[in-house]
Amino acid sequence: MNHQVANSDALSDFEMEIIDEVSVDEPWALLEEFSELERVSGTDEEVQAAEYITDRLDKFGVEYQRYDPELYISQPHDATIRTLNREFEFGPVKTVSFATSTTVSGEVEYVGSAGTDLLSQNEDVHEPYTDVDDLTDTIALTAAGSLSIRATRILEEKGAIGVIAIHEHDREPHNGIATPIWGGAPRLDEKEQIPEIPIVNVRKPDGQQLREWAEENDGLEVELETNLTTDWMKCPIVVAEIEGSSDTDEFVLLHGHYDSWYVGITDNATGDAGLLELARVFGMHSDKLNRSLRVAWWPGHSTGRYAGSTWYADEFALDLAENCIAQVNMDSPGAKGATEYTDMSCWTPEAHDLVGEAIDDVTGAPYAENHPFRAGDYSFDNLGITGFFMLSSNIPADVREENGWHPVGGCGGNSDAWHVSTDTLDKAGKEELVRDIRVYATSLARVLNANILPFDHSRNADRLIETVTEYNEAAGDAFDFEPTLAELRSLRGDIVSFQEAAHDGEIDASDANNIITDLSRVLTRLNLVQRDQFEQDPAVKREPFPRYAPARKFEFLTGDYRKFLQIQLNREQNGVIHELRRARDMLREV
Numbered sequence: 001m002n003h004q005v006a007n008s009d010a011l012s013d014f015e016m017e018i019i020d021e022v023s024v025d026e027p028w029a030l031l032e033e034f035s036e037l038e039r040v041s042g043t044d045e046e047v048q049a050a051e052y053i054t055d056r057l058d059k060f061g062v063e064y065q066r067y068d069p070e071l072y073i074s075q076p077h078d079a080t081i082r083t084l085n086r087e088f089e090f091g092p093v094k095t096v097s098f099a100t101s102t103t104v105s106g107e108v109e110y111v112g113s114a115g116t117d118l119l120s121q122n123e124d125v126h127e128p129y130t131d132v133d134d135l136t137d138t139i140a141l142t143a144a145g146s147l148s149i150r151a152t153r154i155l156e157e158k159g160a161i162g163v164i165a166i167h168e169h170d171r172e173p174h175n176g177i178a179t180p181i182w183g184g185a186p187r188l189d190e191k192e193q194i195p196e197i198p199i200v201n202v203r204k205p206d207g208q209q210l211r212e213w214a215e216e217n218d219g220l221e222v223e224l225e226t227n228l229t230t231d232w233m234k235c236p237i238v239v240a241e242i243e244g245s246s247d248t249d250e251f252v253l254l255h256g257h258y259d260s261w262y263v264g265i266t267d268n269a270t271g272d273a274g275l276l277e278l279a280r281v282f283g284m285h286s287d288k289l290n291r292s293l294r295v296a297w298w299p300g301h302s303t304g305r306y307a308g309s310t311w312y313a314d315e316f317a318l319d320l321a322e323n324c325i326a327q328v329n330m331d332s333p334g335a336k337g338a339t340e341y342t343d344m345s346c347w348t349p350e351a352h353d354l355v356g357e358a359i360d361d362v363t364g365a366p367y368a369e370n371h372p373f374r375a376g377d378y379s380f381d382n383l384g385i386t387g388f389f390m391l392s393s394n395i396p397a398d399v400r401e402e403n404g405w406h407p408v409g410g411c412g413g414n415s416d417a418w419h420v421s422t423d424t425l426d427k428a429g430k431e432e433l434v435r436d437i438r439v440y441a442t443s444l445a446r447v448l449n450a451n452i453l454p455f456d457h458s459r460n461a462d463r464l465i466e467t468v469t470e471y472n473e474a475a476g477d478a479f480d481f482e483p484t485l486a487e488l489r490s491l492r493g494d495i496v497s498f499q500e501a502a503h504d505g506e507i508d509a510s511d512a513n514n515i516i517t518d519l520s521r522v523l524t525r526l527n528l529v530q531r532d533q534f535e536q537d538p539a540v541k542r543e544p545f546p547r548y549a550p551a552r553k554f555e556f557l558t559g560d561y562r563k564f565l566q567i568q569l570n571r572e573q574n575g576v577i578h579e580l581r582r583a584r585d586m587l588r589e590v
Contacts, residue, residue, distance in 0.1 A: 335412025
């Protein structure tokens with residue numbers, strides 16, 4: 001295997017030592033083991049996978065904790081559609097986690113598209129199905145590449161007794177989940193957000209036939225049957241602890257999910273393999289680390305809406321808020337043919353130079369900045385923790401198009417692997433996996449051993465200024481965001497002065513790092529979340545600076561509704577300005 005890097009002169013001796021130590025042997029052994037395990041959360045095979053990880057950590061001499069919390073999991077088993085007034089033989093039919101387990105029958109009505117999917121960066125200010133009226137006692141048929149959670153809720157509110165989603169896949173619909181509740185288990189006052197109707201997914205050709213019949217004069221009647229188990233289930237969480245040598249409580253959290261649909265090799269056994277290899281390598285060199293590294297394997301990603309990482313964020317919230325300087329997600333690395341980091345990798349703005357330089361130095365591959373999706377195991381956004389990576393490298397878009405693959409949220413963009421039974425060992429590449437692990441290793445090393453944390457918050461301020469400017473233009477005469485922009489511009493100037501002083505040694509490194517982390521707690525939350533620091537935003541699409549995103553709706557609002565939004569945004573702006581002024585005061589006290 002080629003062990004060359006793109007720019008060895010840019011790598012420190014320690015970084016080269018770490019890179020040289022990364023091998024394919026342990027990662028590929030894990031993939032071979034996991035290729036025989038269908039790691040659905042709450043099952044024995046998931047436990048076997050956790051025990052394989054802990055056995056290897058024991059072998060490496062890496063300390064770890066195993067937790068076995070009860071998580072709220074929804075395991076889909078099977079689904080059936082029976083046409084009552086037509087003859088038809090279906091291909092694969094699936095239900096989704098947190099759909100209702102029941103049987104219903106009724107007339108089918110085609111209601112159009114569900115709209116953009118969860119990973120879209122473009123929020124549609126219009127609700128889908130605005131031209132659909134009463135669906136009482138009918139089964140809604142909708143085109144949905146990845147069924148929109150918002151769409152399901154709207155169809156249920158309009159009276160639909162069931163939903164059939166037409167996927168873009170010709171052979172097998174993708175597995176998925178229907179609840180917007182981050183972590184699976186709702187707060188008591190959010191219980192009604194879990195669907196109370198059956199939901200089934202069909203492949204594209206079957207869906208097209210159903211649509212044709214539904215739109216004919218004779219119509220279409222079907223019976224839907226879904227079978228799921230939704231309950232509290234004990235699921236192992238494994239967290240390795242590699243302690244740094246200096247006297248600090250600061251740590252980086254490196255993490256990914258080890259549960260899967262089917263054997264899930266590139267989503268996310270490759271990530272599990274990378275986590276294990278990084279635990280092994282950094283464990284060998286812990287005496288050279290200034291800060292500690294925690295490596296966590298989560299259950300409940302696929303059937304619990306990130307239940308494992310959410311449990312950890314809740315249980316260790318204060319430790320994370322006070323001491324975690326970055327969270328790094330490892331999901332879907334090493335997909336065969338993935339040669340770029342352009343449209344699936346994402347990070348918070350302040351980490352852009354860190355991640356971009358690591359990619360450039362190790363691989364020389366193209367990369368691009370993407371706003372972090374409200375997906376994956378980014379369960380630490382509300383805490384305000386700097387994040388980098390979520391999904392890893394990607395197969396180039398032209399290759400995906402040539403293969404006829406539609407957009408998906410993992411597996412390097414291979415829609416013939418993502419959330420289907422064909423995500424098997426042949427979908428992973430040895431060279432791609434080792435390369436991705438080395439990129440992670442390099443970026444981690446640069447955070448763990450940095451004298452001054454390598455996070456540029458002037459970029460964070462720039463992104464917020466750009467976003468608020470867009471909202472200000474969208475609002476027009478209806479609302480004025482200039483007070484926020486004035487505060488952001490002043491804050492940016494203070495950040496630049498602070499960073500120059502810190503890097504020139506004019507500020508004690510420990511004090512400077514505390515401020516960099518505190519800035520993350522303010523700016524990351526403004527950029528990514530709406531709710532409070534110790535809450536979880538729902539698992540739905542989000543735009544940057546979501547507290548101000550409703551400004552785009554002014555174009556479509558009149559009368560009282562327009563005034564209601566003005567009141568809402570005025571209150572939001574008061575809170576935002578208060579937070580920005582506190583951040584400026586913090587900088588000026590140094």
